[in-house]
Amino acid sequence: MAAFPMISNFQYDFLLQLVAVDTENTMDEVAAAAAYHSVGRRVAPQPGKVVRVRRQGDTEFFPRHAKLGETGIKPMETVEFIFTEA
């Protein structure tokens, strides 16, 4: 376990934000941490959709249950959070 700062680029939000997560977090947990600072504050909730995680510029998402420490994402890397169909 290790605290892990990353940069959230959340779909439909207007800025990048600092988000604190942990290397043991799954991608779903990382997405929830990022959503906390965007969804319901400046981004309208999208019931029924799932927020998926990908590197900036990638089209492929990380598996939802992959642990952060296994993904190769570096601390303070900018990661995109995208609404997708469940």
Add this chain to the structure above:
Amino acid sequence: MALLERNEWYDIARNTNWTPTHVTEAELFPDVMTGAKGVPVEKWEVYDEPYKTSYPEYVRIQREKDAGAYSVKAALERSRMFEDADPGWVSILKAHYGAIALGEYAAMSAEARMARFGRAPGMRNMATFGMLDENRHAQLQLYFPHEHCSKDRQFDWAHKAYHSNEWGAIAARHTFDDLFMARSATDIAVMLTFAFETGFTNMQFLGLAADAAEAGDFTFASLISSIQTDESRHAQIGGPALQVMIANGRKEEAQKLVDVGIARAWRLFSLLTGTSMDYATPLEHRKQSFKEFMLEWIVGQFERTLIDLGLDLPWYWNQMIAEFDYQHHAYQMGIWFWRPTLWWNPAAGMTPDCRDWLEEKYPGWNDSFGKVWDVIIDNLLAGRHELTLPETLPMICNMSQLPICAVPGNGWNVKDYPLDYQGRTYHFNSEIDRWVFQQDPARYRDHMSLVDRFLAGQIQPPNLMGALQYMNLAPGEIGDDAHKYAWAEAYRNNPYQKKAA
């Protein structure tokens, strides 16, 4: 005894170059301070300042200007302007004073460097007056807000801002250190007077004086007009310096100084003037949108001047113009949402009429930025005030020191522009900001943004309260919505409907 006309003696009197005998020329005028770029001194002697004045003339005119500004202030001191003004206008005043007043002292130091190390006698002459100008501007813009301190502590930030770690103050210091505190005389002539003053502040002060008169704030209007007439004179120091550089084969160096100068000035201008014009200025007083103002006054003027000088438009010109459509809207969202971190109370500028106006001036605004404001308005109406406040830091650009932000909503287009340099990853708001860094990485690499400082443990406790303490924001000073959220009530049971085109 008959006095000679100025033009009969001026050229002789200003020729103050001499041949040093006790020290070498290089010791008297080191390149690092002059920035002469290898252009020999005799080539600089053709520098011809377009505006000529003598010391007695200068003093007489400045005395009249000071008398004018101070007498308007004295005459209106008992007016109820401050109490009756729209809170949005009061916020513009606070933001302006904090961001500008002490910056004028920095500009005074920069003018002093040109007065001492300028290679051209004419440049030294003009800069001597410029130095006196900037001193006057700092003192005026500290004295005028001081009368409001007893009524409103946020006005104390006219003096306090630059001495704090408030994020806007860090951004202003970083920009001004770069453009004119840590530059040679020639670089200052180009970056401060040509890029920043001719290009931006001179025009901004013209517009701001007109806005103040429109808002009924005649004290501020006369203050700003008084300053602007100085700016329009000493801003002309840079033009002839560029001519000398270009005539002596230094176009490439001149172009880079111009390009970096405009890029950096544009960010601050977008933050301060963009949000003031399109949001904080009450709707009924708006003459032009910020975009219209930029296209008419700034772009046109730069294009004419740069081409006349034989320079090219900066490589990023079209990108900068594209930013007129979104960058200041994003900054407005940032300053409003992170409002506890300001020394002024930001006006949302978000009534239904305001949104109609924004849609007219920026087609598509409601589908992008409007989507974000919709969520905020819902939260305000539902009493979920805590969701209209931040619980983390925005990512800060390692060049502008402002949040990395762009278009939200249906036009979502936000991106990081990272750069790995000597083992550290830097983050930038755009290709332009990253390019500025790449021009001189050693100059910028060691600076830590607010986020870098947070991650390094310099902000304790590591939360919003710790951040406010770090920014020196005391209770009674931190920002809140200028209109106490009254504007949101217009949407109760009446969601915003975009006006039919």
